[in-house]
Amino acid sequence: MSFIGDEQFEGGNKEKRHREKRRDGSKDRRKRANAKRRERSRADRENEEFEERLVKREKGRRGRVKNDQEAKKREQEEGAGAQVKSGKTAKVKKNIKNEKRRMSEKAGEAGERTEKGKKRVESAKKETATVKHGTRDKTREERKKKRKKVFETSSEHKTSEQDSEDKENSEDKEVKPESLSPDELEKLKEAVDEKKKLIQSLRGKPWPMKKKLVTLRESQQFLEKYEGALGKGKGRKLYAYKVMMTKKWMKFQRDFENFKTACIPWEMKIKEIESHFGSSVASYFIFLRWMYGINMILFGLTFGLVMVPEALMGRPYGSIPRKTVPRAEEASAMDFAVLWDFGGYAQYSVLFYGFYSNQRAIGWLKFRMPLSYFLVGVGTVAYSYMVVIRTMARNANESGVGDDNSFNFSWKMFTSWDYLIGNPETADNKFASITTCFKEAILEEQESRKDDNIHLTRFLRVLANFLVLCCLAGSGYLIYFVVRRSQKFALDGFENHTWWERNEVNMVMSLLGMFCPMLFDVISTLENYHPRVALQWQLGRIFALFLGNLYTFIIALMDEINVKREEEKIVKFNITMWEASLYNGTVSENFTASPITIHPADVPRGPCWETMVGQEFVRLIISDTMTTYITLLIGDFLRAVLVRFLNHCWCWDLEAGFPSYSEFDVSGNVLGLIFNQGMIWMGAFYAPCLPALNVLRLHVSMYLQCWAVMCCNVPQERVFKASGSNNFYMAMLLVILFLSTLPAIYTIVTIPPSFDCGPFSGKNRMFDVIRETLESDFPAWFSKVFSYASNPGLVLPFILLMVLAIYYLQSTSKSYKEANVELKKKLQMQNEENKKKNKKAAQKALMDLEEARKVALESAGHQRNNNASFQGQEARDREMEQATRVPRPSNHMSHRTPGYLPNFPLQSEAMIRRAPSLQRH
């Protein structure tokens, strides 16, 4: 369950609260009522006169809460039973909204009523004491007493009273705005502002709920009463209207906030996981959700601006060669195996680059297809950059202040417990990790840590790194080899090979991604690092592995692109030959026949390398997703099932021993997610369907992983804080984003597009589409301006300016930091000074105290002497008594002579306590 905040609590039990509040608040109210009675007494005298107008005003005030009135009437009709029920509003969910409104209105009225009641009782003493008032007061007293025991009856009382009070409400009235002097108005205004401030800041006050509610209601009621009094005539109405509107607006905002929080997907799921596994596991899911949001937007862009227009308004399937399945493939184009590989019909559809035609404008909207395609490609990347950097900046803002290490220990102490943990195993792990953390911190502090054999560890570390490098190189070579081999297969034609040979590349990559981290984990035990450092190394290595794999893949792809382009040249040449021959043939056979009769499927075409790249990426994503899911099922679910059910009939304890349950590997999963996203960014330009695929994948994995975590994972042994790593993940994402856009941009800028497929066919470079648009769609002056703007003479100074600005900002931030350090030093100095002062004062006080005591003792001695001289020696017993009594007056003296001194130490302590808070501000 979740709380949106105090607001909901109010909703939850406001009825009950309301009653309590009346009781609690009545004292304070009485005071205020006394203070204001003088003002009102004047108005009281004029009651009769103004009665009518008041009634009107009251009506007006109620008019805006008409609904509430109705609701109230209904409630009153329903009687006491309903009242009791509504006392437990929590149960009556659907009524809650009504109740809220009703409540706020009632609170105001109730307050007024009690106040008035008090006033009335007092005035009754002066003038005509009506029996009714007295009894009413009594009933109220009774009600207070009874409330705890006789809940129902008291509420009956109340309802009946409410009726009577409502009638009286309009009879006597308090404030006459007209009768107030400007001074009073000013004061009133100030008071109103003050109350408003109080209401705003109320939430941030660590008071108990009761007190909060009482003050809130009081000030709200105060506001309601006097806001109308400000301003005059027309202005007043306007003012009241404004106030009303602000109130409504605020309410709307609040509802909207609640609505927004209710709309956040998977909130409950994540909360549940959070409460079982702590915040670090939950941070992965939050990251996943965030990723999902980004992909949704990317998907919206590509789907709305590229795929849908092309599908709806572009030329239909089969109209031109690039939109038709070639004759040779037609037989198998609908086979599942082919479709699964995104060949056949899938290849010649909106899913891939090759399908799009190079018409400048399509449909009745004159939609500029190629331009839109290009801009969407650039836009997705730009948007991703923007989002990632913005999130990073926000994260840095949130946690950046606490970068200094000055409170290292205190933080460990005060903030290390994760209050969300509600699982014994997690709690145990947390205990252990906190203990080790403490111990490490202490050790580090003492700097007494010594390596037993520094040469051995060094050697082992070097060895481990060497092994890891070998692994990386090996995996890189393997991928390269496999990709080259698959090209050979491709040249032969896929039909001659097995399923394994066709999917070799993707499978090998996924398997490497699965097993190499395990290998690294084993190797890293050699190194004997501190676990946190080890984790960083591990992450770095996996990162390098993934990156290496991805880049070998890309390099292999580049090779393939070059091969295809060679092929393309040949095909182009062939086509011209073919066309020529066709033309010649038609000419010779029949003069009127035209080449149009040729079915588009029969037209020979080039190997569209863009589509090929897109296909590769899509296949990669698919196989990656599949491996992830299968690992999840086998590695987590099956393992958990085996461990759980075979535990009874096994030689050793499976749950505690070797297989045990798997942990949820946050960092690995996050890395997987990041790389997946990187592939999306890389391939999205050539396969517009990629974001859609990714959205699907993330959606499924959200549910699947939530389920897997909840049912078959155990919490991590090393529990890491979530917030510290958030920006780390983001930084990795940024690096990946950069690295993945690099090849995409390189291909866009340097390689000419294929001549017969895709939206840019026939152009020299893909970005030519911008120039073309500038020339033909914009007025001449615009292109002129653009050409000037893109002049190196203008661009270079601009870049220079940006660099300078960055330098300036950096230096200012540095100086701010220095100022911060200075301030901190000053603060400490002041603290020390204060402390010294306090000490001095305390010492002085002590001295004074002693002096005072001496004086007192002396005086006591005098007294005794006097006594002795007066009474002689006959009454020794009395003298003894006197002697014992002496200290008392002396004490009294010491209280008086140096003043409050015995209290002083206490006070100084209080000062000390207050000191830091003062200086901080």
Next chain:
Amino acid sequence: MNAYKRFDKLVPKEEKNRIDYRVRMEDILELPELKFNPFKERICKVFSTSDKKDGSLDFDDFLDFLSAFSESATLEIKSHYAFHIFDFEDDGTLGRQDLKQLVNCLTGKADKTSLTADEMKQLINNILAESDIDKDGTVNLSEFQHVISRSPDFVSSFKIVL
């Protein structure tokens, strides 16, 4: 709403109609969200408004507790209550004794995990050196809030979700 339901479960049937019924501390501690919290007793004591100081909560206290641990509570509120939770002696400051108890709570009950006396002393000295700005041997509320407000993950970890 949900809070009421959860609270309702803790209240025995025959007492349903009394709004001021107090749930005993033992029952509160059995809530799964609190069961494994080392500070559960302290939490109950801090939020209890009972006259008998027995850590029992009525519905208002329960709501106070939930709102302080809810996501929307401000840092100020959270740190205020955290301070009171850590203040084992209820004397308004975190003295050495409080810190010691706090460390004991954090390191768990098991013997093998607990710190030695030397380590404990060192740790407490370090903490006081860091956060006791006025050097009076104790950490008071404002010092505590100062420390906490700089902490990156206090707000994210100091919450309980039902």
